[in-house]
Amino acid sequence: MxxxxxxxxxxxxxxxxxxxxxxxxxxxxxxxxxxDITTRVNDLLGRMTLEEKMAQIVxxxxxxxxxxxxxxxxxxxxxxxKNLPYGIGQIGRPSEAMDRNAQNRSARNMAIFTNTMQRHxxxxxxxxxxxxxxxxxxxxxxxxxxxxFPQPIALASTWDTELIENIFSLVAEEARSRGAHQALSPVxxxxxxxxxxxxxxxxxxxxxxxxxxGIAAVKGFQGKGPEINDKHMLATLKHMTGHGxxxxxxxxxxxxxxxxxxxxxxxxxxxxxVTEGNVHSVMASYNEIDGVPSHANQWLLQEVLRKxxxxxxxxxxxxxxxxxxxxxxxxAEGSKEAAKLAIKxxxxxxxxxxxxxxxxxxxxxxGELPMALLDSAVARQLYAKFLLGIFDKPYVNADYxxxxxxxxxxxxxxxxxxxxxxxxxxxxxxxxPLNADDYKTIAVIGPNxxxxxxxxxxxxxxxxxxxxKGIENYLQGEDISVVYGEGCRITEEGxxxxxxxxxxDPQEDLKRIKHAVTLAERxxxxxxxxxxxxxxxxxxxxxxxxxxxxxxxxxGNQEKLFNELLKTGKQIITVLFNGRPLQIDFLADNTHALxxxxxxxxxxxxxxxxxxxxxxxxxxKLPCTIPRSVGxxxxxxxxxxxxxxxxxxxxxSPLFPFGYGLSYTNFRYxxxxxxxxxxxxxxxxxxxxxxxxxxxxxxxxxVQLYIRDRVxxxxxxxxxxxxxxxxxxxxxxxxxVSFKITPEMLKFWDINMEYVVEPGVFELMxxxxxxxxxSVELTVTE
Numbered sequence: 199m200x201x202x203x204x205x206x207x208x209x210x211x212x213x214x215x216x217x218x219x220x221x222x223x224x225x226x227x228x229x230x231x232x233x234d235i236t237t238r239v240n241d242l243l244g245r246m247t248l249e250e251k252m253a254q255i256v257x258x259x260x261x262x263x264x265x266x267x268x269x270x271x272x273x274x275x276x277x278x279x280k281n282l283p284y285g286i287g288q289i290g291r292p293s294e295a296m297d298r299n300a301q302n303r304s305a306r307n308m309a310i311f312t313n314t315m316q317r318h319x320x321x322x323x324x325x326x327x328x329x330x331x332x333x334x335x336x337x338x339x340x341x342x343x344x345x346x347f348p349q350p351i352a353l354a355s356t357w358d359t360e361l362i363e364n365i366f367s368l369v370a371e372e373a374r375s376r377g378a379h380q381a382l383s384p385v386x387x388x389x390x391x392x393x394x395x396x397x398x399x400x401x402x403x404x405x406x407x408x409x410x411x412g413i414a415a416v417k418g419f420q421g422k423g424p425e426i427n428d429k430h431m432l433a434t435l436k437h438m439t440g441h442g443x444x445x446x447x448x449x450x451x452x453x454x455x456x457x458x459x460x461x462x463x464x465x466x467x468x469x470x471x472v473t474e475g476n477v478h479s480v481m482a483s484y485n486e487i488d489g490v491p492s493h494a495n496q497w498l499l500q501e502v503l504r505k506x507x508x509x510x511x512x513x514x515x516x517x518x519x520x521x522x523x524x525x526x527x528x529x530a531e532g533s534k535e536a537a538k539l540a541i542k543x544x545x546x547x548x549x550x551x552x553x554x555x556x557x558x559x560x561x562x563x564x565g566e567l568p569m570a571l572l573d574s575a576v577a578r579q580l581y582a583k584f585l586l587g588i589f590d591k592p593y594v595n596a597d598y599x600x601x602x603x604x605x606x607x608x609x610x611x612x613x614x615x616x617x618x619x620x621x622x623x624x625x626x627x628x629x630x631p632l633n634a635d636d637y638k639t640i641a642v643i644g645p646n647x648x649x650x651x652x653x654x655x656x657x658x659x660x661x662x663x664x665x666x667k668g669i670e671n672y673l674q675g676e677d678i679s680v681v682y683g684e685g686c687r688i689t690e691e692g693x694x695x696x697x698x699x700x701x702x703d704p705q706e707d708l709k710r711i712k713h714a715v716t717l718a719e720r721x722x723x724x725x726x727x728x729x730x731x732x733x734x735x736x737x738x739x740x741x742x743x744x745x746x747x748x749x750x751x752x753x754g755n756q757e758k759l760f761n762e763l764l765k766t767g768k769q770i771i772t773v774l775f776n777g778r779p780l781q782i783d784f785l786a787d788n789t790h791a792l793x794x795x796x797x798x799x800x801x802x803x804x805x806x807x808x809x810x811x812x813x814x815x816x817x818x819k820l821p822c823t824i825p826r827s828v829g830x831x832x833x834x835x836x837x838x839x840x841x842x843x844x845x846x847x848x849x850x851s852p853l854f855p856f857g858y859g860l861s862y863t864n865f866r867y868x869x870x871x872x873x874x875x876x877x878x879x880x881x882x883x884x885x886x887x888x889x890x891x892x893x894x895x896x897x898x899x900x901v902q903l904y905i906r907d908r909v910x911x912x913x914x915x916x917x918x919x920x921x922x923x924x925x926x927x928x929x930x931x932x933x934x935v936s937f938k939i940t941p942e943m944l945k946f947w948d949i950n951m952e953y954v955v956e957p958g959v960f961e962l963m964x965x966x967x968x969x970x971x972x973s974v975e976l977t978v979t980e
Contacts, residue, residue, distance in 0.1 A: 228589070229326075235584040239577050245325060246576070249284045252559050254327070254576045255541075258282075259290030259517075259550030266315070271295045273314045275322065285323040287579050288330045289315065290550040292377065293341030293657070303342040305376050305603035309596035312377025316592050327580070328588040330432075332549075335366075335381035335419070336399055336655035337799065338612075339373040343604040345800065346652055346659035347612050349777065350385060350411070352619035352796035354401035354821035355859070357900045357922055359414040365615055366418025368608055371429045375599040379586050380432040380479060382514075384415035386467035387437055387483075389822065390834050393447025395736050395745030398653050398777035398797065400442060402821025403834045403856060405463050406919045409470040416475035423476055426586050428594075435471050437483035437516060438492060438503065439464045447831075448746045449738040450484040450526070458912070458947050460487070469507050478511035478582060482545055484519050491527045493519045494536075499544035512546040512578035520545065520554045533557050538567065546575040604660035609801065616798040616805030621818030622860040624792035629769060631812025631862055632723070639679045641721035642666045643714045643763065644728045645688045645756065646775045653777050653797035654694050654736050661800055665727045665773060668803020672811055681721060683714035685763075686755040694732040697743045707755045711762055718766045725810070726763060726789075727773045728756045735777035750781040750828045760785055773806060779824045783853055794820070812862065817898035817924075819859035819967070823852045835968040836915040857902050857919070857967035863893030863929065867972050870964060872939075876977040879941060879955040883976065886936040887964045891927035898926050901935045904963040904971065910956055911949040917963060937964075944978060 227233050228242035243251075258265055265281040268274040292312050295303055312331055320326045334340040337347045347353065347365050356362070366384070373381060388408050389400040401411040412435070421430035439460065440453025455464065471477045482492040482499060492498055493515060503509045523529050523536035530536035537554040538561065548555040561567040583589060602608075622630070642648075648666040652659070663671070670680050687702035687710070718724050734753050736745035751757070761784075763770055772789040774782070775797060786792055793816070798805055808814040825833035826849060835856035844850045867887055874883040889899055901924075904917040921937045939962070944955045957978050965971025 231590045235581060238584050238589075239580045242325065242327070242580055243573060243577055247284075248559065248563060250325060250327075251572055251576045252556065252562075253282070253284040254287040254579045255547045255572070256286065256552040256555050257288035257290055257332075257547060257549045258286060258552060261551045262289065273311065273318070275318050278315075278318055279322055282319075283323070285319050285325075285327050286329055287547055288332055288380070288549070290332055291334065292331050293333055293339070304600070305341075305343055306596045306600040308341065308376040309594045309599040313593045313596070316377070316588075320592055328583055328592045330379045330579070330583060330586070330588075331377055332380040332382055333373050333378040334655045335369050335373055335383045336385065337653070338369055338656075338659070339376070339378070340655050340657045341373070341376065342658050343660050344372055344657060345369070345604055345608040345612050346656060346662070347615050347799045348619045349398045349653040349797040350401050351398045351777070351821060352798060353615065354407060354411050355621050355794075355796065355818035356615070356618040357407070357819055357821075358618055358924055359410050361615060361618060362411055362414035363418040365611060366415045367421070367430070368611055370419045370421075370431045372603045372608070374429055374431050375594055375602050377594045378431060379588065380434060381419050382434045382436065382481065383419070384412055384433065385436045386412035386471060387439070387442035388464055388467065390443035390463075390832055391447040392750055392779045392822070392825065392831060392833070393747050393828065394442065394444060395449060395738050395747070395778070396441075396654070397779070397822075398735060399655070403823060404821070404836065404919050405466040407821055407922075408467040412467045412471045413475040416471050416477045420476070420478065426478075428587065428591060432478045432582060432586065433475075434479040434481050434514060435468055435477055436481045438468055438480050438498065439483055440487050441483040441485055443832075444485060453485045453487050455487060458951065461947050465502070468503075472503070472507045472509045478585065479514060480509065480511065481514050481516055482519065484516055484522065486527060491523055491529060493545055494523055494529055494539040494543050496543045504544065512575070512582060513544050514547050515540065515545050515549050517550045518553070520548055534561070541567070541571060541575065546578050609660070612799050613801040613804055616801045617808055617814045619796065619798055619818055620805060620809050620816050621794040621820055622792075622816040623794055623854055623858070624786060624789065625860055626790045629791045630771065630810065632810055634673060634676050634678060634811060637678055637722040639681060639721040640669070640673075641681050641683065641714075641717045641724045642669055642727065643683045643685045643717065643724055644726045644759070644773075645684060645686055646729055646731065647684070647725075647727035648682060649731070651731060651775050651797055651802065652799065653732060656694070659800040663801055663803035665725075665775075665803045665806050668805070668807040669725065669810070671804065672807035681717045683717045684710050685714040685726075685759045686710050688731050688753045688756065689733045692733045694736050699733045699744075702754060704755075711755065711759050714759060715762050715766060718763050718768050721768065724763055724768050724770045725773060726760060726770055727775065728752060728760070729774040729776035730778065730780065732777070748828070750779065750825070752780060752782065752785075757784060760789075764788055771810070775802070779822055781827050782824070783826050786853060794818070815862045815895055815897045817859070817861060817900065819857050819900045820854060821856070823856045824854040826853045836918050838913050839916055855967055855969045857900075858969070859900075859967070861893075861897045861899070863891055863895040863897040865897075865899045865927070865966065866890040866892050867965060870972045870974050872962070872974055872976060875975070876979060879944070879957055879978050879980065882941070883939045884936050885939055885962050885964065885974065886934055887972065888932055888934050889925060889927065890932045891929055894929050896926065896928045898924055899966065900924050902965060902967065902971070903937045904968060905943060906961040906963070907944070907946065907956070908959045908961060910946065910958070912947070914946060917968060919968070939976065
């Protein structure tokens with residue numbers, strides 16, 4: 199290189215270096231990314247006016263239409279400057295735009311939409327504080343074309359934490375690529391009442407299983423940390439707490455739960471996600487505990503969440519829940535009093551719209567409320583925004599969003615998840631897997647056989663494979679006829695989001711049943727697809743939008759349809775798609791094979807066909823008990839010794855127990871031993887067992903460890919899940935599975951409400967479900 203050009207280049211670089219340093223020197227500390235987050239937060243907070251602070255603790259969702267959008271649903275900067283001159287803390291669900299039915303809600307358009315809004319608030323407000331966009335991500339980003347995975351109750355059936363982490367990492371990347379920053383997920387409520395319409399949103403009835411699934415989901419959403427990169431987002435734990443065991447099974451009803459039960463059953467998933475998952479956001483629950491609504495519960499949100507567990511993130515309100523303090527709970531006379539109760543309790547931001555928190559401005563201005571209370575809430579919002587990196591990198595790449603969201607690669611993970619979620623409950627005479635060569639005509643019958651079934655908090659995925667289509671696709675090219683009959687209807691067509699639920703015409707249903715019987719009579723085998731739908735099991739968010747049930751029986755004429763098909767003498771494989779455990783005792787007794795699928799996401803039919811025809815060996819295990827009837831509730835397995843005494847002329851046992859699930863192969867447990875049979879209460883030991891695949895097919899087994907404290911100062915459950923491990927075995931293979939028994943596994947809240955290990959005898963149970971196991975005794979001394 200010519201010396202002249204070399205020196206020119208050198209001086210140019212030197213000039214730009216000095217210029218860059220000069221520019222950095224002129225930056226306020228909060229805009230300089232060389233500073234740590236705390237320094238940046240403190241600097242920015244010190245520059246903010248009261249109005250700018252108040253803007254950070256509120257959100258808009260439905261108010262988008264009147265405050266920042268034009269009549270066509272496009273961002274209107276003039277309206278935004280007029281209505282939100284100090285910015286805004288959050289904007290809810292930009293994926294919905296103005297109208298959920300609009301055709302322009304593509305990944306690319308959402309990315310452009312969020313970029314446009316973000317640019318306005320950064321460039322046209324005094325301090326340029328970016329906005330957090332939050333989205334629903336229960337089982338995929340609830341946005342048009344977002345990849346749809348199985349509902350959480352189905353994902354819990356996989357007992358596969360690595361898979362869960364991978365799924366929610368992908369969900370986060372899809373949502374973040376479109377401009378979203380916070381997921382209002384995961385739900386870590388422990389579900390203890392099947393009448394509750396939100397059962398499908400949970401990871402089941404057991405605090406340990408829910409904890410493990412929750413930690414995995416949080417890690418998937420947020421990444422490895424400590425900062426959150428541009429492919430991840432903030433996770434939000436829902437709903438703290440007791441939400442999963444409402445009085446009478448109705449949504450938002452009181453949770454009549456003692457402190458001991460809170461600490462042993464309902465707190466653990468939240469605590470673990472805070473202390474092990476480092477979750478950055480928590481949502482308070484709609485319900486009350488011991489007369490105190492969660493949004494006004496200082497003990498819950500301050501003493502326990504922040505002081506005991508060390509939670510450093512921010513608490514969001516559930517949608518409209520602050521207003522519920524005066525509308526439903528009547529612990530406040532009006533908006534101002536409700537807002538004061540909530541912010542004192544530790545609710546940092548009001549979702550989804552500006553209703554109650556704006557009235558607090560005068561209370562802070564007058565000194566009625568200490569400014570430190572507002573500053574702490576605002577600081578947590580700002581910290582999250584710096585953590586997300588959106589002060590330094592606020593915009594997303596619309597081209598990447600278009601390429602990545604709903605891609606073929608993402609669909610493959612959705613298929614894997616769906617396949618692992620399917621649980622085989624019955625398989626008489628090894629009817630499954632089916633050999634296609636054995637059949638000329640297969641009848642696929644039932645109200646759910648050719649329906650798109652995603653469950654709640656869903657949008658329109660890139661595609662959906664129905665059960666019928668999946669079976670037809672699998673058998674394409676085979677000399678087999680697939681015939682279809684609806685059989686009956688559960689409800690008329692409707693939507694999870696819309697209020698009306700219309701029942702089918704009984705006379706039309708009789709015609710459908712007659713047609714289905716005709717099809718069955720001329721077929722070799724029947725695949726019956728029944729269960730529930732998004733109208734019979736959903737979030738009951740108002741008195742005009744019900745979703746809880748007083749019965750668990752199959753809706754409508756489904757059992758009559760099954761009975762009529764049974765009379766044909768054909769073999770019947772029953773497939774369930776549903777959002778909650780159902781009363782299926784008659785079906786279970788009389789069908790030849792039974793599969794619980796819950797809701798499997800966009801690859802439902804493909805996953806089902808792969809399991810039915812043996813491409814995949816089912817490995818799912820129930821994350822909840824399936825009771826015999828609604829009269830058997832509560833039916834959770836980890837009950838107290840006196841809780842299942844029996845009924846007059848009734849079987850108290852569950853129809854299918856927690857942890858249960860069959861395989862196309864068989865597993866034998868043997869050689870159960872402890873490395874030390876006696877330990878001090880601060881010591882550890884290891885329990886080991888050999889698992890042998892005694893069948894002819896490779897398969898996965900979920901080995902489960904339960905523990906019971908034989909004698910204790912307060913009553914203890916008959917068994918509690920403490921560990922599990924998924925193992926894959928080829929035919930004839932033996933694997934040794936071991937679990938370390940730690941003091942933490944043996945601790946409980948004693949008579950003095952102290953978390954301790956009490957010396958004594960513990961029963962350790964290892965097996966294939968909560969009722970099938972081998973056991974060994976462990977003695978614990980002082």
